[in-house]
Amino acid sequence: MAASSIEETLVTEALETSEDHLQTSMDAQDNTDNFPQTNALPAECLLEQSDCQSTEASVAGEKRKRTDTDSDTANPKPDPSLNPLWKTSLCSYFRRHSGSCSHGSTCRYAHGEEELRKRPDNSWDPTSERAKKVMKVEEEVKEEEVMMTEAVVDDDDEDGNDGRDNGLSKCLVHLPRKWTSDHLRDYLKEQGVQFQSAKKKKGMTVGFVHFESTEQLKSAVEELDGKTIGNKNLKVADVIPRSFDKTIQSSRDRDNISKSSVAVSLSSNDGEDDDNINGGNCVPNDSVSKVRSAREVVAPLAHMSYSDQLDHKKNSLSQVLKKLTRNARKACPTGISLPDWILKSRDIGGLPCNFEGVLKSPIIDGYRNKCEFSVGYSLEGKPTVGFMLGNFREGVTAVEEPENCPNVSRLSCKYASIFQEFLKLSSLPIWNRFKNIGFWRQLTVREGRTPRKSIDSDNSDSKISEVMLIVQVCSLGVECELMTNEFKRLAQAFAEGAVANSPSLPLTSLVIQHHQGISNAAPADTPLQPLTIPNVHGSELEATNDVVEPRIHDYISNLKFCISPTAFFQVNTLAAEKLYSLAGDWAGLGPDTLLFDICCGTGTIGLTLAHRVGMVIGIEMNASAVSDAQRNAEINGINNCKFICAKAEDVVGSLLKEYLNVTEKESEISSDTNPSDGTSSASKKSEEIPCASEKNDEVPATEERNALTDGIEQDSVVGRMPENNANALETSEIASQEKGSQLNGCKAESGTSLAQQFKNVVAIVDPPRGGLHPIVTKVLRTHAHLRRLVYISCNPESLMANAIELCTPSSEKTEKGNKNNRGWRNMGSAGLARHRVKSMPMSEPFRPVKAMAVDLFPHTPHCEMVMLLER
Numbered sequence: 001m002a003a004s005s006i007e008e009t010l011v012t013e014a015l016e017t018s019e020d021h022l023q024t025s026m027d028a029q030d031n032t033d034n035f036p037q038t039n040a041l042p043a044e045c046l047l048e049q050s051d052c053q054s055t056e057a058s059v060a061g062e063k064r065k066r067t068d069t070d071s072d073t074a075n076p077k078p079d080p081s082l083n084p085l086w087k088t089s090l091c092s093y094f095r096r097h098s099g100s101c102s103h104g105s106t107c108r109y110a111h112g113e114e115e116l117r118k119r120p121d122n123s124w125d126p127t128s129e130r131a132k133k134v135m136k137v138e139e140e141v142k143e144e145e146v147m148m149t150e151a152v153v154d155d156d157d158e159d160g161n162d163g164r165d166n167g168l169s170k171c172l173v174h175l176p177r178k179w180t181s182d183h184l185r186d187y188l189k190e191q192g193v194q195f196q197s198a199k200k201k202k203g204m205t206v207g208f209v210h211f212e213s214t215e216q217l218k219s220a221v222e223e224l225d226g227k228t229i230g231n232k233n234l235k236v237a238d239v240i241p242r243s244f245d246k247t248i249q250s251s252r253d254r255d256n257i258s259k260s261s262v263a264v265s266l267s268s269n270d271g272e273d274d275d276n277i278n279g280g281n282c283v284p285n286d287s288v289s290k291v292r293s294a295r296e297v298v299a300p301l302a303h304m305s306y307s308d309q310l311d312h313k314k315n316s317l318s319q320v321l322k323k324l325t326r327n328a329r330k331a332c333p334t335g336i337s338l339p340d341w342i343l344k345s346r347d348i349g350g351l352p353c354n355f356e357g358v359l360k361s362p363i364i365d366g367y368r369n370k371c372e373f374s375v376g377y378s379l380e381g382k383p384t385v386g387f388m389l390g391n392f393r394e395g396v397t398a399v400e401e402p403e404n405c406p407n408v409s410r411l412s413c414k415y416a417s418i419f420q421e422f423l424k425l426s427s428l429p430i431w432n433r434f435k436n437i438g439f440w441r442q443l444t445v446r447e448g449r450t451p452r453k454s455i456d457s458d459n460s461d462s463k464i465s466e467v468m469l470i471v472q473v474c475s476l477g478v479e480c481e482l483m484t485n486e487f488k489r490l491a492q493a494f495a496e497g498a499v500a501n502s503p504s505l506p507l508t509s510l511v512i513q514h515h516q517g518i519s520n521a522a523p524a525d526t527p528l529q530p531l532t533i534p535n536v537h538g539s540e541l542e543a544t545n546d547v548v549e550p551r552i553h554d555y556i557s558n559l560k561f562c563i564s565p566t567a568f569f570q571v572n573t574l575a576a577e578k579l580y581s582l583a584g585d586w587a588g589l590g591p592d593t594l595l596f597d598i599c600c601g602t603g604t605i606g607l608t609l610a611h612r613v614g615m616v617i618g619i620e621m622n623a624s625a626v627s628d629a630q631r632n633a634e635i636n637g638i639n640n641c642k643f644i645c646a647k648a649e650d651v652v653g654s655l656l657k658e659y660l661n662v663t664e665k666e667s668e669i670s671s672d673t674n675p676s677d678g679t680s681s682a683s684k685k686s687e688e689i690p691c692a693s694e695k696n697d698e699v700p701a702t703e704e705r706n707a708l709t710d711g712i713e714q715d716s717v718v719g720r721m722p723e724n725n726a727n728a729l730e731t732s733e734i735a736s737q738e739k740g741s742q743l744n745g746c747k748a749e750s751g752t753s754l755a756q757q758f759k760n761v762v763a764i765v766d767p768p769r770g771g772l773h774p775i776v777t778k779v780l781r782t783h784a785h786l787r788r789l790v791y792i793s794c795n796p797e798s799l800m801a802n803a804i805e806l807c808t809p810s811s812e813k814t815e816k817g818n819k820n821n822r823g824w825r826n827m828g829s830a831g832l833a834r835h836r837v838k839s840m841p842m843s844e845p846f847r848p849v850k851a852m853a854v855d856l857f858p859h860t861p862h863c864e865m866v867m868l869l870e871r
């Protein structure tokens, strides 16, 4: 992307000026994160803000001085107190110097809590007592939102509870997650609490108790409310009786529903609790209104203007970036001087590098091209297709329709509604998260859009030309014939629903995903069953009905991308285009570049940049994404890309070693003839540094892997170990063999080798939320010839953690990982990264050069972050 176009869309560029108030806070590193970023200003305020700042002159590390521009009567300044950010942040100088600040009443920062004003987005300075209080209340309210809409029964509870008086039921909040119903019953008995039945599912923090009488219930509440279990105080909350039309339910559903209850825990307000205890089964209506809506859950920033959303994101991303500096400083081994970038961070408010702001999304509403709608019960007990209002662990399973969520397209809402109508008449039950039984679980709508020059943001739906529907079911124990009939009816319902709209909704593929796991998150290899979409009367549907390979297409940078059902594809296609082009601009590409696209998905990054490099090697573990990538290269006539299907941690070492070592040899030769060659100096440098033992570049042996991954949760994405190391090695070998043949196939026609063609080796990594696997981080770090790395991340925290490992100087004496050390379990991501730095082999660290974010997720706090690392 041209620099100018980036600048045009930048939210703010005021970072340098905004940080000047931090000058004294830099010597107290712990405080720098706390200081609110004035670059969170709405763009229109920036001028005013810098005017306001012109009364302060500051130099990092020096005492702040005043330049008296107040006396400049020829150019009277606007009243600074009219600035929307006036006194909305606490003055850190005032705080640290026992209430003194030389600016006195003219200081734009608040001197104490009394002076503090609310920010334009209605929030308080996060370091203030008020903000902490609000957060605490919010946390409490969150904990009180218990909306269990599934049957609150265990399998053994077939005791005919129909007609149970929910006024005699209570919900216990803050129970230990590991408890089962038995633990709960034992506990109640220990406390001398009498009850009729008690239910608790492992993993949840909520349990349900039913009493025989009001007296029993009342004394239980007195006994239990506020009791301490572990470090939590027990809360007793009410259970709301469900009020919905049971006649629409199948007999099996009816059975579940009659036993289920919606529980909403009330605040510990005594009056309210007493009312409920005495009054029996009624919860005041407004308790339900405390419940978050689907819009608040999936689009929590939607109440803010878009420019405020961007300011908010920039502000929080700055905080995460500063964490990188602080942690790298802490992790820097004693006796090794701090790298320049840490020293220079003092001049830029503690940031590790220049943070160039947040690029806005070209489309703000209805931008999501993929939505996963849960199937469940609404608060009113109606079978609903939409978004869950909270977290199952906390007892929230209520689902609400997506209509009010601005990030969802109208088209997706319509398909959710068609499915919801269908469920009313289905003879198979919807999924019950409490009992893990049922059939219909989830609907995923994936959209493909037409190629376009510009987007009409008011009607982005008109650009949707292809739709894939994936319906997740649990077919365990369901009769085949019944299921087949239901699928036929489902396909008919979608086809009829699509053509009932004017104009018809596109419908390209319909797929059933058979999944039996507890959560709806299905592994990529979960069996898929494509369904034929019927040609309904008068239909203009262009269903591909490709029952062999269901797929849809989308366009990025005028390239056509084929997407199969489980392949990753960025959810905001237009903003992704900006993201990839920014990454390409920063990667310093050229015809002599060999680009590693690590975690390449369907090949989007490598393919969109292929025309700017000599060759692309993509690595991706999802097999169908890799075949999509290969097909995408073909359909776009691109022939300088190779895609390898493997876990990056299993192959990246051998791939880099092979490619870079070849490059090294070749560049040594070429350095003889051209001493100014950059590659040659890099090679020399690598000889000087006793870099990564050769062994480190290979797929590590089992013990080494264990040591490397010490401190990683086995089930987290970042730390996922291959299920079987032997398999991993096998995969790696296969990949290497494939790679070998690719290498051979890639000899230039002139007979020059790869090494001669590719003097510049760059990696762009785009890992999942958990970040890079530690082996990948280590391999990238220890390959001295990899001079430039562009890190793209949808989770700035994991970028920050990986960057600590990549950018902190290593110690001369590396520590071996200790398999038995379980202390990491309680560490945060930054702590864990610092811990890993200790075992990083001696190698030249990268340095953060610049960072920028691209807003792929308007209305949510999320963003894609790009950071350029060089050495």
Ligand SMILES: C[S@@+](CC[C@H](N)C(=O)[O-])C[C@H]1O[C@@H](n2cnc3c(N)ncnc32)[C@H](O)[C@@H]1O
Pocket: 568, 569, 570, 598, 599, 600, 601, 602, 603, 604, 605, 619, 620, 621, 622, 625, 646, 647, 648, 649, 766, 767, 768, 769, 773, 794
């Ligand atoms: C955030 S997506 C990025 C995909 C692609 N770069 C894009 O923009 O469309 C992360 C990708 O990493 C893949 N992935 C996750 N863990 C991986 C691993 N250990 N090795 C290789 N690929 C992995 C996922 O399947 C997913 O396609």
